[in-house]
Amino acid sequence: MDQRIVMIDPGTGQTLTEEQHDERLATAAALLRRRGVRAGDTVLICLPVGSDLLVAADAVMAAGAAVSPLAPDGDGLWERVVTSSARLMISDDPRALAAAQDSRIRVVMSAAELGA
Amino acid sequence: MADAPRHNLPAEPNRFVGRERDIGDLCAMFDETRAVTLCGVGGIGKTRLALRVAHRLLDDFADGVWAVELAKISRPELVVQEIAEVFGLESERGRDLTDAVVTRLAGSSCLVLLDNCEHLVEATAHAAAALLAGCPGVRVLATSREALRIPGELIWHVPPLDLPGSDPSAAESVQLFLNRARAAGTQLGEESLPDVARLCRALDGLPLALELAAARTRMLSPGQIADRIDDRFALLTSGDRTAPARQRTLAAAVEWSHDLLSEAEKTLLRRLSVLAGGFDLDLVERVCAEPPLSESRMVTLLGALVDKSLVICDEDRGRFRLLDTIRQFAAERLADSDEERMVRDLHLRVLCKLQERAFDAEFLTPGVTWRERLAAHTGSRDRLADQRAALEWALRSGNITMGLRLCMRSSGLLSLGGSAAEVVGWVERLLRQDLSLVVPEQIGLAKGYLAYGLLSRDDLDSGLAAAREGLAGMAGDPFVLATAHTVAGGALLRMGRGDEATVHIDSALAVARENGDRFNEAGALIEASIYSLQRGRQREAQRGAEDAYAVANAHGHPWILAMAASHLGLAAETRGDLESAAEHYDAAISWLRELGNRGDLAQNLARSGRVCAQLGDLPAARERLAEALAMARECGLRQAMNRCLVSLATLARAEGDLESAVLASSAVATLRESMGQRTGSVKVDELLSAARAKLGEGRTTSLWSRGRSRPPYEVATQVLEGRRPEPATGPLQVGPVRGSLLTAREQEIAGMLTRGLSNKAIAEELVISPATVARHIANIMDKLGYTSRAQIAVWAADHGVPSA
Numbered sequence: 053m054d055q056r057i058v059m060i061d062p063g064t065g066q067t068l069t070e071e072q073h074d075e076r077l078a079t080a081a082a083l084l085r086r087r088g089v090r091a092g093d094t095v096l097i098c099l100p101v102g103s104d105l106l107v108a109a110d111a112v113m114a115a116g117a118a119v120s121p122l123a124p125d126g127d128g129l130w131e132r133v134v135t136s137s138a139r140l141m142i143s144d145d146p147r148a149l150a151a152a153q154d155s156r157i158r159v160v161m162s163a164a165e166l167g168a
Numbered sequence: 169m170a171d172a173p174r175h176n177l178p179a180e181p182n183r184f185v186g187r188e189r190d191i192g193d194l195c196a197m198f199d200e201t202r203a204v205t206l207c208g209v210g211g212i213g214k215t216r217l218a219l220r221v222a223h224r225l226l227d228d229f230a231d232g233v234w235a236v237e238l239a240k241i242s243r244p245e246l247v248v249q250e251i252a253e254v255f256g257l258e259s260e261r262g263r264d265l266t267d268a269v270v271t272r273l274a275g276s277s278c279l280v281l282l283d284n285c286e287h288l289v290e291a292t293a294h295a296a297a298a299l300l301a302g303c304p305g306v307r308v309l310a311t312s313r314e315a316l317r318i319p320g321e322l323i324w325h326v327p328p329l330d331l332p333g334s335d336p337s338a339a340e341s342v343q344l345f346l347n348r349a350r351a352a353g354t355q356l357g358e359e360s361l362p363d364v365a366r367l368c369r370a371l372d373g374l375p376l377a378l379e380l381a382a383a384r385t386r387m388l389s390p391g392q393i394a395d396r397i398d399d400r401f402a403l404l405t406s407g408d409r410t411a412p413a414r415q416r417t418l419a420a421a422v423e424w425s426h427d428l429l430s431e432a433e434k435t436l437l438r439r440l441s442v443l444a445g446g447f448d449l450d451l452v453e454r455v456c457a458e459p460p461l462s463e464s465r466m467v468t469l470l471g472a473l474v475d476k477s478l479v480i481c482d483e484d485r486g487r488f489r490l491l492d493t494i495r496q497f498a499a500e501r502l503a504d505s506d507e508e509r510m511v512r513d514l515h516l517r518v519l520c521k522l523q524e525r526a527f528d529a530e531f532l533t534p535g536v537t538w539r540e541r542l543a544a545h546t547g548s549r550d551r552l553a554d555q556r557a558a559l560e561w562a563l564r565s566g567n568i569t570m571g572l573r574l575c576m577r578s579s580g581l582l583s584l585g586g587s588a589a590e591v592v593g594w595v596e597r598l599l600r601q602d603l604s605l606v607v608p609e610q611i612g613l614a615k616g617y618l619a620y621g622l623l624s625r626d627d628l629d630s631g632l633a634a635a636r637e638g639l640a641g642m643a644g645d646p647f648v649l650a651t652a653h654t655v656a657g658g659a660l661l662r663m664g665r666g667d668e669a670t671v672h673i674d675s676a677l678a679v680a681r682e683n684g685d686r687f688n689e690a691g692a693l694i695e696a697s698i699y700s701l702q703r704g705r706q707r708e709a710q711r712g713a714e715d716a717y718a719v720a721n722a723h724g725h726p727w728i729l730a731m732a733a734s735h736l737g738l739a740a741e742t743r744g745d746l747e748s749a750a751e752h753y754d755a756a757i758s759w760l761r762e763l764g765n766r767g768d769l770a771q772n773l774a775r776s777g778r779v780c781a782q783l784g785d786l787p788a789a790r791e792r793l794a795e796a797l798a799m800a801r802e803c804g805l806r807q808a809m810n811r812c813l814v815s816l817a818t819l820a821r822a823e824g825d826l827e828s829a830v831l832a833s834s835a836v837a838t839l840r841e842s843m844g845q846r847t848g849s850v851k852v853d854e855l856l857s858a859a860r861a862k863l864g865e866g867r868t869t870s871l872w873s874r875g876r877s878r879p880p881y882e883v884a885t886q887v888l889e890g891r892r893p894e895p896a897t898g899p900l901q902v903g904p905v906r907g908s909l910l911t912a913r914e915q916e917i918a919g920m921l922t923r924g925l926s927n928k929a930i931a932e933e934l935v936i937s938p939a940t941v942a943r944h945i946a947n948i949m950d951k952l953g954y955t956s957r958a959q960i961a962v963w964a965a966d967h968g969v970p971s972a
Contacts, residue, residue, distance in 0.1 A: 070927075079925075082950060086196075086197070111942075155327070
């Protein structure tokens with residue numbers, strides 16, 4: 053496989069090659085399935101812009117679900133989380149995690165857990 | 169053991185509504201995940217959901233699913249004990265109970281449901297982590313308001329029920345409300361749906377809140393309830409104002425329901441919070457009927473609370489309980505009232521009285537049949553949860569005298585019924601408190617009783633010391649006096665100090681006879697006869713054993729009858745009368761079956777098996793030893809396992825199978841060492857020299873070391889099944905992978921992965937989008953159970969999937 057770079061993380065400056073992307077995406081998608089994500093579901097992703105976000109979003113799509121992205125510093129975050137119909141959320145953001153307590157989200161995964 | 173029960177899940181009190189997808193998801197998670205914790209606020213339905221999941225997983229676990237209810241206990245050290253009790257394990261001196269549980273479940277495939285962990289998170293987490301680490305086939309499902317935080321735990325937040333959308337009647341919350349309203353006798357028509365939907369939204373779909381509201385539909389319409397709940401929300405007085413909205417909604421619903429109660433109903437509800445486990449009307453009448461209430465109103469008041477869904481009852485309204493959330497609310501109300509001390513003191517006194525009465529019927533009252541003695545024993549054991557709560561209060565309120573009294577009348581805490589000698593812990597805790605207000609005689613009695621508990625844990629030195637201290641100070645209770653003397657005598661006999669023992673045994677006999685206490689008289693006669701056997705006086709021993717049996721028979725307690733019968737068997741076996749020995753052991757076995765005491769039962773089965781083997785009745789020997797072995801394993805008692813192995817060695821020798829005899833004997837040696845016991849005996853030396861002569865030095869040594877290197881239970885099973893020791897077999901072959909599950913497209917992509925192509929390259933080749941490729945790969949991994957692309961490539965190459 054070629055070493056084509058598909059992403060440069062704006063925070064760390066680290067690069068993500070196509071090979072890394074495909075591999076992490078596959079692993080993350082398999083894990084999402086195991087956590088109950090099915091075709092037609094919505095998954096909330098509240099991660100800062102970067103390679104984690106890219107891989108997480110692609111993994112959610114690969115698992116057959118729809119991505120509902122949320123900016124960690126955005127307005128109305130609490131409202132969006134609490135009223136969301138998502139069953140799973142991918143986030144490390146403390147405000148999003150607190151809001152999840154009052155939502156219908158069953159499972160919360162961190163970026164690290166997802167391996168994304 | 170094919171027909172042994174495979175679960176202990178309680179029956180559900182009413183219909184379970186909704187959550188189909190969640191149940192399916194959760195069941196599927198146990199394929200990969202070993203621990204799932206259902207988290208959420210009280211009243212959100214964690215327990216009901218967990219029970220549903222557990223029921224559905226019944227066929228997935230060969231050794232079943234087992235619920236451990238933790239709401240009723242308050243001490244961290246009781247967590248493991250509660251788990252041990254569910255699995256029928258018994259405690260043993262010098263053995264960590266967690267270790268016993270892990271050993272017992274190491275080879276099992278089962279689901280352990282730890283229900284209501286939040287008040288004991290640390291102890292529960294510790295126990296769960298030990299189980300997961302030591303028992304590969306065990307999965308844990310926990311319910312808790314907070315996570316256990318153990319490795320590998322998946323935290324699953326239980327959401328409220330679905331709220332009504334465009335079609336209100338399809339929503340889970342609406343369905344639950346309507347179902348419970350119907351159960352309360354209210355048929356709500358189509359026209360009330362909008363109000364029901366509004367109410368469900370106001371209650372945020374919280375199951376407990378919906379149940380409480382539905383129970384009121386005979387008096388109020390759904391619209392009226394919704395209005396009042398809204399008002400209530402503004403007036404909320406209890407709970408934490410910064411708590412999550414859901415918790416506040418629930419608090420509002422509970423408060424609202426509570427405020428609608430009459431003063432008398434409120435009083436009863438808060439008093440009920442002192443009852444620890446399930447309860448019956450009788451206990452309510454005794455503990456909760458103080459003025460302003462009265463005994464005659466209890467049925468009506470309790471019924472009213474049941475109708476309002478604040479108290480849950482079984483179908484025939486015989487047993488009642490409070491949901492944990494309601495119990496906590498009621499306990500807070502009780503703490504706010506001025507009657508907490510009064511009610512808890514009364515609970516302690518009532519328990520004391522009930523247990524004393526049961527104790528009298530079980531041990532002291534003359535002329536009682538064994539069935540009545542057994543009923544008293546069972547009744548006492550059924551009050552264990554309340555007894556523990558009462559002892560906890562005795563400690564907290566400094567009422568040491570009453571606490572000690574309750575301990576001394578606790579047959580349920582003793583080893584008679586086969587349970588752990590938990591009484592030791594309670595007496596020791598109580599004796600560590602300020603004793604300045606306790607009369608010295610009472611302390612003496614408590615120590616005498618403590619001695620009994622210590623001896624039944626095989627703790628000879630401490631038992632003797634406690635008995636002596638107790639004897640020096642006690643007065644006023646001849647039963648305990650005689651018991652302490654018997655314990656001292658028994659301990660000394662087992663230490664080989666017969667001369668000192670006889671002094672105590674004679675005193676025990678004198679006290680017991682003077683007071684018509686046949687239980688202790690029989691016990692002392694057995695000890696005296698053991699001493700005769702020790703000195704080789706067989707006829708004297710036989711006479712003593714017969715006397716003991718006659719006195720035990722006159723008393724009628726199944727346990728003392730079993731002990732006397734067992735001792736008669738031992739006396740007969742010692743003088744070589746094997747037929748009589750077998751008969752006596754069998755009599756002891758049937759008494760112990762009545763009592764449900766499995767530790768002593770395993771011992772007597774092992775003895776019976778040994779005698780049958782010597783008599784040449786090998787099938788009978790095998791049958792008894794098989795049961796003894798299963799029981800020893802179930803209760804996790806190493807002493808019982810040890811006796812099984814000794815008997816198995818005898819059986820193997822009787823069959824001329826020297827190899828198995830050596831194997832069993834070496835396992836005995838290992839087990840004894842692990843228990844800190846002396847090993848080696850004339851019998852073993854004789855066996856080994858016979859084996860060396862027949863099998864040769866090398867084979868004997870190899871058998872001996874094999875018996876020592878494997879788990880005792882495994883060795884015992886092998887010897888029991890008469891299998892000749894075989895060389896170890898190689899690792900199992902891995903089964904074929906189910907490649908045929910893949911679709912043609914998935915096979916094609918799997919093949920292309922062996923060429924190391926990127927998603928984009930595959931997409932270009934197949935003229936599809938990279939996202940679609942990623943999705944196919946996710947499906948392949950799902951079907952094959954893999955977690956990386958590389959695994960698929962290896963699999964495809966191994967299975968000859970074409971790469972182009």
